[in-house]
Amino acid sequence: MLIRTWREQALLTQDELAQRAGLNTRTIRRLEAGEPHRPRGTSISTLAEALGLDATEQARLVTAALRTSTRPARTGVSGPMTVPCQLPTGTPHFVGRRKELSQLDGTAGRRDAGPRVLAVLGGAGIGKTALAVHWAHRVADRFPDGQLYANLRGFEPGAEPAHPAEAIRGFLNALGVPSRRIPAGTEARAALFRSTVNGRRLLIVLDNARAAGQVRPLLPGAGGCLVIVTSRDQLTGLVTAGAAPIVLDPLPVPDAVRLLARRLGPARVAASPEAAGRIAALCSGLPLALAVAAARASTHPGFSLDDLAAELHGAGNRLDALSDEDPFADVRTVLSWSYRTLGAEAARTFRLLGLHPGHDIDVAAAADLCGLPARRTRALLAELHRVHLIAEPAPGRYAQHDLVRAYAAELAETHESPAERHQAECRLFDHYVRTAASTGRFSHCG
Template sequence: MLINSALGEFVGSGDGVRNDSAASVGGHSVQAGHIHGDVHFHRGTEDRLVPRQLPLAARHFVNRAVEQDALTTLLGGAKTGGFVLISTVDGIAGVGKSTLAVHWAHGMRDRFPDGELYVNLRGFDPAAEPVKPTEALAAFLAALGVSGERMPQDAEARAALFRSLVHGKRMLLLLDNARTAEQVRPLLPSSPSCLVLVTSRNRLHELVVREGATRIALEVLTDDEAGQLLARYLGDERVAAEPEAVRELVRHCAGLPLALGIAAVRAAENPDFPLDELVSDLQDERDRLDALDAGGVTGVRAVFSWSYRSLRPEAARMFRLLGLPTGPDISLAAAADLAGMAPREARALLAELARANLVDQHKPGRYQFHDLIRAYAAECAAADEAPTDREAAIRRLLDHYLRTSHAIRQSIREHERIFVSELPSSDVEPLSFGDEAQRLAWLDAEHPNIVAAIQQASRQGFPVHAWSLPVSLMYFFRLRGHLEVWIDTFGLAVDATRRIGDRQAEARALYGLGIGHHQMKQFDEGMRYGDLARELFEQVGDRYALGFALLAGAEGYTRVQRFDEALEMARRGLELQDEVGDLNSQGYGHSSLGVVYMGMREHDKARSHFKEALPLYREAGEQFGEAYVLNALAGLDLEDGDVDSALATYQEALQLRQAIGYRRGEAQSLRGMGGALKAAGELDEAHVCWGRALEIFDEIGDAEAGDVQAELDRS
């Protein structure tokens, strides 16, 4: 074991506040001089759920006393000098880094009253991509109570909000399976009241040099420790009865706790199975023995084979097939469709795999592999599953994600006809849900797996799924603000449509890619992809989609003040939507024309089109568009000097945006109300609105925060 770096003292911080009252107070008390505007009371932080995200600690654990003492010394050592305490635990695969970190952290939970956060960064996953810092930050912010609508879009904004939320709190962060210091650095808090524990196969020297981390190099178990671990599983009597076999097992497992644990489970399930025969199995795997002796990433392959060969044929097939997906985990329903069986059958097989320590049910109904076991399962699938069967299983899984996400989109956006796709034929049925909250919860849980499925479909020759899945998730990406993923997956969708030569599908993918760039305020890229989409829609004769693309393009061209082109596009788009006769589309047409005329400062024409759009949106049930139009009308009223009408309309737009949870729109309406209140001479109330808008813009990382701050500074 190697330890370096100065040790620091773990200290909390806080400010004392004195507040006197003339009478006894039974609950919360608010004292103020004068209050203007609306007053909203929110539950205090003490009522919020404290995140307790540590995974379950391992039952069989060799003490690792030296390493645990080092971590405890770090926690209670010398002065920190205001720096965050960081410890990195590194070592080869399967050496027990995560086990040690989780075990120690459970014993220290009482030191962290504000909770602990955990993320598996998948830095060395053999199939899936490492977790991006933006994704990890989104999960941390969600655990700290940040809703999807408030979620900042870029990594810097998310990191800044995360540091703000944990400042002064006594929290433990366990960043598991990191690949590089760059992957970890955005996840670090700035408050010395926090402790960060990082595990990695790499030695993260950069964190030691720059952030002052303490490094713990975790070595393989000694022979005595390995024997103790086997005894925890098998009992002292059995280990003592076959000392030579135990020594050989320890030698062939190279002191790796993961390999020793799996071997011990295999032996424990077969108490009459002589340990000498397990040793013989190792010796028979000549190619695998070399890797096992070297302790490499594939070194536990022979040990895994013991558990694999002991499975019933049905469970062995499930194990192999679970090696095919590349997502971070899999649900019971997805595993059932992957294997082509009923959920009840799949649950029994997954339970058998869990008992054999081949899969982990890390959440109710959700299963995941250790990365080494996943690699072995994939090898088993390649060796023991026919190519046609592997292809059929992957297709069933893709159908599971596509059919369910498509059904959810159709349910939530039933008034929106654009891009309703014809799905590939399949026997897989979509999942059903009771309400919209459950549908969105499924998407929240599965979207990392669906993104991985899109990537796999692109790589392995399922182009229809590779483009249809992003299209089915487009509304969800917008709702939750997954803009980077939106752009990445629609880029794959474009490539997939071009491979199969489906020009209409290519147009749909290009349209979605353009909208994603527009949402990221990358207007030049958005216009480029939008132009390509419109050209293709026109060529294939899809007039309905062409109308939408023209209207979206008109708004993009307005953003860069190319008004003549924007006006022509908006007029033509509205003509096409009038031909179709769809209320939502017609509402969008008039709304887009209103945006163009507003940009051109022709207020009467803009107001006329917005008022045409309003009843169309309302009859169609399109609340997002309705709120947008109301906010635009309020802005026109303010510019034209009708302050009372502007205030009333901003308030109406604000209430609707709050009701649908559109956080950015809420801030924009508050900003507009601040301007109207200033025009009415109510400067204090204007400051209240601007302050609330600034807070929201800062929380979601929106650039409009700078404009609001400038208005506050000027007034």
């Protein structure tokens, strides 16, 4: 009743409170009805903030929430099953992604026989983890047996991707299985994990996966559980087996500006809307780049947004203006973790694409640029596309957003000799001359 009283005092409907707190309307309804369900700490915190409660009222809310904790311990194959709550803290500056959130809601609502698997895919710094964790917090109340989380370290510096056996062991420990009962082999651990979670309703987040093979042993065997996987890889094997892919694009300019406003305050952005729009465009709608730019503006309150936009536009290499000592906040470094997974030929192809002056390129032009047969070039472009270093907006046409192209050009400058760069540019020029001549000949004949 407390929540209902405070909600009515705030002149909010259940739907309005749910939207403000980032929760499900059903959760608000259950909490107001006093159903025996222990809300998560993050839900309590967001509710208190959404209702504008003072410290005394927040304490009353926490006490009331604890009193509703009547959930009995669950029993697993090796004894009492604990209820893990491993989700990391969500980003406080999350904006946009309405289409993707709707896709996640729709897929999660299905009642398939097997486990539901959602694959959130996209390039470096595009916001995959932020989306997955934000949405996971929104729906966590639907999974009374808890939430499991693992960073699979698929694309990270100085670390090998997590072995599936390592991740399974962590999950089993979190579910209350004693270490002495956990077998050594991956297959045996996977079988025990499936047995332990059978009949349970768990939310499982597998973050930063390297490939489908790393994920398969971590999947439950039956329905009731929901798995969210994030990866720079396309995870074709999982998608082929029924996982629902949700591919992220850069944020559109309006959402990118909203993200800046969340980080810098709406007044500062409203005072310089054109500069904010330029910053959003210069950051290519990449959430990581926007966060780095906003951090620079926050730590230099005397800088105007016009100053920051001019810095981004005027830098000899825009990546220099988006650099940081923290590798996880340095755009160039984060891009490099994808680049380092490429084979030698694909890496060279990526570098040479940085010499192309246009936004997109077809297979024939890329083949001449690289001096390779079209068939081989198509395979190398597919490798780049698999880790989202290039996009394929139309069949046979490939594109890079500006920051990725700047990174590719920088690598070409470093790793290709002046003669090699000149030869590649000449091959590309000759390709377009031949194409133009052929087009003109056909036009003349028509």
